[in-house]
Amino acid sequence: MPVDFIALANAGVQKLQPYQPGKPIEELERELGITDIVKLASNESPLGPSPRAMSAVRSVLEDIHRYPDGSGFRLKAALAERLGVRAAQITLGNGSNDVLELIARAWLKPGDEAVFSEHAFAVYPLVTLACSARPVAVPAREYGHDLDAMLDAIGERTRIVFVANPNNPTGTWISSSTLDHFLARVPKDVLVVLDEAYFEYVEESAYPDGMTRLAAHPNLVVTRTFSKIYGLSGLRMGYGVSSVDIADVLNRVRQPFNCNSLALAAAEAALDDADYLEYNRNLNTTGLAQVAEGLEQLNLEYIPSVGNFIAFDCGREAMPVYEALLREGVIVRPIAGYGMPNHLRVSIGLPEENERFLEALARVLG
Ligand SMILES: *Cc1c(COP(=O)(O)O)cnc(C)c1O
Numbered sequence: 001m002p003v004d005f006i007a008l009a010n011a012g013v014q015k016l017q018p019y020q021p022g023k024p025i026e027e028l029e030r031e032l033g034i035t036d037i038v039k040l041a042s043n044e045s046p047l048g049p050s051p052r053a054m055s056a057v058r059s060v061l062e063d064i065h066r067y068p069d070g071s072g073f074r075l076k077a078a079l080a081e082r083l084g085v086r087a088a089q090i091t092l093g094n095g096s097n098d099v100l101e102l103i104a105r106a107w108l109k110p111g112d113e114a115v116f117s118e119h120a121f122a123v124y125p126l127v128t129l130a131c132s133a134r135p136v137a138v139p140a141r142e143y144g145h146d147l148d149a150m151l152d153a154i155g156e157r158t159r160i161v162f163v164a165n166p167n168n169p170t171g172t173w174i175s176s177s178t179l180d181h182f183l184a185r186v187p188k189d190v191l192v193v194l195d196e197a198y199f200e201y202v203e204e205s206a207y208p209d210g211m212t213r214l215a216a217h218p219n220l221v222v223t224r225t226f227s228k229i230y231g232l233s234g235l236r237m238g239y240g241v242s243s244v245d246i247a248d249v250l251n252r253v254r255q256p257f258n259c260n261s262l263a264l265a266a267a268e269a270a271l272d273d274a275d276y277l278e279y280n281r282n283l284n285t286t287g288l289a290q291v292a293e294g295l296e297q298l299n300l301e302y303i304p305s306v307g308n309f310i311a312f313d314c315g316r317e318a319m320p321v322y323e324a325l326l327r328e329g330v331i332v333r334p335i336a337g338y339g340m341p342n343h344l345r346v347s348i349g350l351p352e353e354n355e356r357f358l359e360a361l362a363r364v365l366g
Helices: 027-034 051-061 074-081 095-109 121-131 147-152 176-185 242-251 261-271 276-295 318-327 349-366
Strands: 092-093 114-118 135-137 157-163 191-195 219-224 238-241 309-313 342-347
Touching: 027 092, 027 318, 051 261, 074 238, 074 261, 092 095, 092 242, 095 121, 095 157, 095 191, 095 219, 095 238, 114 121, 114 147, 114 349, 121 135, 135 147, 147 157, 147 176, 238 242, 276 309, 276 349, 318 342, 318 349
Parallel strands: 114 135, 114 157, 157 191, 191 219
Antiparallel strands: 092 238, 219 238, 309 342
16 A cells, blocks of 8 residues: 555645646746747736846855855845834745745644635635644625624634735735724734735825834734835745744744845845836836726726736636636736636736737637
8 A cells, every 4th residue: 555645744734725826928838839928927027127136146146155144134234224123123034925934833833723814815824724723714895804803703722813915816905094903902912914015016195004013013023025016026035024022933933044145135236226116116006007997998897906916807707718818828817716716816017018918808808
């Protein structure tokens, strides 16, 4: 009898579905033999990386035979100054997903619970199950987080609440007053992970900055990333900011060299490239309006978004629409795995990419 290694895996791991990433351009080229593909599937920057980040990478290339600075001293110092926090409050991660996983590993044990919203980012149940803890998905309200229902879902065994603001894949967001009402009521021994992966895109005046809540809430961890507006998805660099004690714990479970030297240098340079950030934000705001208007013209309902993506309702099962778009050379993201089988999520691209998506969608829907 061959040994069943799946049955021997940790209980939570056996229930895990692997994360479904957006289809890579090369894969579609291989599968369909087509070129000139537009990828609007992973909320990446359509601009390419910041020239400053690229030149920083070039300048450290000749040192890659050395281990990176495991403390991330320079990047942490730059972030601390930018964010008005102490370097000791920062945890650097191999993408902010790494930080999410560190938090789960440090505080969740089998039988514990982590609370998050229905339609929220797929990594929350993933890291929870990987620790054999119990994911508690709370029904959403109009696709957004229902923070009052999430408060009600917190029980004896709850160790972590994940809040995505804005949320991916829905693009919904929580206002300052709603967040503050929530933070004031979460038990003080439950960690609140406020995932602000799209923070820099949001232009709403009532949108809260999680960093300004840290002093009042020692149980809060705010996570951000260089993968989205900073255009460094491929290098993997994200961070968490928290109380010094939480950061201390995270830095104990973190691998000594979880962030590579190219990513550290690129992130430090990208942080200084205010022009890139500003240009990217404006491009996104214009693109959001362009795509929203195009969807309206096609009589498709969409969820108003403050991120760099929009989820829209195909009015029927979305998978065939997704596949037909692939044949048009346009990659978007099916989100049936998020409980939204009729929706697709499209990332905002360059104006001509958005246009190509809208034209292809019009043809596909006939
Ligand atoms: C993209 C994204 C992240 C960031 O992932 P990285 O690991 O930093 O690339 C985190 N949270 C949400 C909700 C996201 O959409």
